[in-house]
Amino acid sequence: METIGQFLSPTRRAEILPFETAPRPIVGFACDYPSGFSSGSHSHPRAQLLYAISGVMRVETQNSNYVVPPTTALFLPADARHAVKMDGPVAMRELFLREDAASRVGLQPKVIAVSALLREVIIAACAEPVEWAPKGRGYHLAELSLDEIARATPLPLGLPLPHDARLRRVVSAIRDRPNDNRSMEEWGDVANASSRTLARIFRAETGLSFRQWRQQARLTEALSALTMGAPPSKAASIAGFESIPAFGAAFRTLFGITPRQARQLRPDIRR
Incomplete structure (x- = not known):
């Protein structure tokens, strides 16, 4: 049975808001979802890198359908409407990118290969506070993640709809x-x-x-x-x-x- 998530409920909005408005170029967000969870169509004011350390995500935008298994991640620009459905339990580790950071990795949706290094950087970024120290560990993780995302190999995992x-x-x-x-x-x-x-x-x-x-x-x-x-x-x-x-x-x-x-x-x- 499909699980429909109340993704845009007031509680959910309050949970996500700090990550969408943080005064940092990149912040990490970690959340585990049950099998069959479906977010419904929504968007975020910041670009995202959707990644799961386990499980498979299916993401549908207005023009394409993406299957995002482990070892890959999906970059979505700001305000891109999309819906996410989980194939099996999914442990999502997500990055929100401020406009200046997103401009360094591209403006179009794309699936990228996630290297072992990028995987560990994403996980580490998700463990940092939302307002990490400007010149501390969070800063270095943000810079390294942007470099790795920009260098990552695009994969043909998007099907035009x-x-x-x-x-x-x-x-x-x-x-x-x-x-x-x-x-x-x-x-x-x-x-x-x-x-x-x-x-x-x-x-x-x-x-x-x-x-x-x-x-x-x-x-x-x-x-x-x-x-x-x-x-x-x-x-x-x-x-x-x-x-x-x-x-x-x-x-x-x-x-x-x-x-x-x-x-x-x-x-x-x-x-």
Whole structure:
């Protein structure tokens, strides 16, 4: 059962406000969430780096859907509307960035690879008080985190979302069952549109062909499963591949690592 979080309740607003208004370029916020927690659509006046030391977050913005497993983080600019849903229990460790700090790492949403160093810096920053000493440990952590975020490798974990209502029905069904092998003609029946119309609108609104979008969606779901400990054979099935070698080749082409390497990235230590 989905857990809907009262993310914008008065209590929640009061809890978050000090982190959104702190007179520091970066402050860390730590919170653990239950499986199925859904924040609902909201925004923050400061940019954020969303990271989880365990669990998988699914973040949907107005234009894209992101799967954010451990070893990755999502940068969102200030005022970006988004909703977060937790796949399993999630231990979130988040950074809020003031405008001057955010301008040093980019202005667009992006998923980045989290190095071992950045992981430890984020955790340490979350242990600092909101108003850390201007020239103390918090200052050095903030400077190091900004440098690491700017240097981090962007990852193709954002799926562009179409706005057309017919395509939304197709996209929703594929996200629920990524290994669904229905043809474009069969999806046309779901969307009440011709396959040619679907293909044209899909390309126009996402920049990808239907086949490309579905493959990336499948492989992203497989990555999420692998980081949660699923074996490569299970991940291949999720992605709709009957051949594990073919799955491995496609996975490596998209993410630059093998399924086995992705599985080994699963963090074992919670703090």
